[in-house]
Amino acid sequence: MQKRTGTCRCGQLKVVCEGEPVRVSVCHCLECQKRSGSAFATQARWPDARVSLTGRARSWERVADSGHKATYQFCPDCGSTVAYVIEGWPGVIAVPVGAFADPHFPPPKFSVYEHRKHAWVTVLGDDVRHSSTPSTAREPGAGIGKSPA
Numbered sequence: 001m002q003k004r005t006g007t008c009r010c011g012q013l014k015v016v017c018e019g020e021p022v023r024v025s026v027c028h029c030l031e032c033q034k035r036s037g038s039a040f041a042t043q044a045r046w047p048d049a050r051v052s053l054t055g056r057a058r059s060w061e062r063v064a065d066s067g068h069k070a071t072y073q074f075c076p077d078c079g080s081t082v083a084y085v086i087e088g089w090p091g092v093i094a095v096p097v098g099a100f101a102d103p104h105f106p107p108p109k110f111s112v113y114e115h116r117k118h119a120w121v122t123v124l125g126d127d128v129r130h131s132s133t134p135s136t137a138r139e140p141g142a143g144i145g146k147s148p149a
């Protein structure tokens with residue numbers, strides 16, 4: 001089974017993900033912009049059992065637009081977030097794709113919160129599902145779960 005290792009910037013906090021991600025998405029929401037420090041965020045999700053975190057992590061929580069609590073695991077030394085969970089997505093862990101620093105990582109199939117998208121950003125691909133609103137992203141067929149991002 002394929003194993004991918006992501007790390008924080010200083011490298012002490014590692015996340016190992018086994019097998020292919022069950023969902024890869026881009027989120028344009030303002031919180032993801034803040035989290036990533038970029039104009040949009042890309043994240044991949046795996047079932048809990050296929051993700052392991054090693055190293056020292058701190059966590060921070062916020063309540064998402066959905067009303068669900070989101071918990072972020074980040075390196076206390078360099079600040080990179082390497083994993084997060086959202087209550088609305090039980091059993092699944094999200095990892096920011098940038099943690100893998102792998103230009104060949106599988107491309108996103110979902111682009112959500114596009115009403116917050118910077119005008120110069122376009123997510124390419126014939127099979128990408130574009131959602132202008134969070135509610136559209138929660139419709140059946142939006143991936144493994146029923147929450148955006």
Ligand SMILES: [Zn+2]
Pocket residue numbers: 008009010011012013075076077078079080
């Ligand atoms: Zn670090």
Ligand SMILES: [Zn+2]
Pocket residue numbers: 027028029030031032033113149
């Ligand atoms: Zn988001």
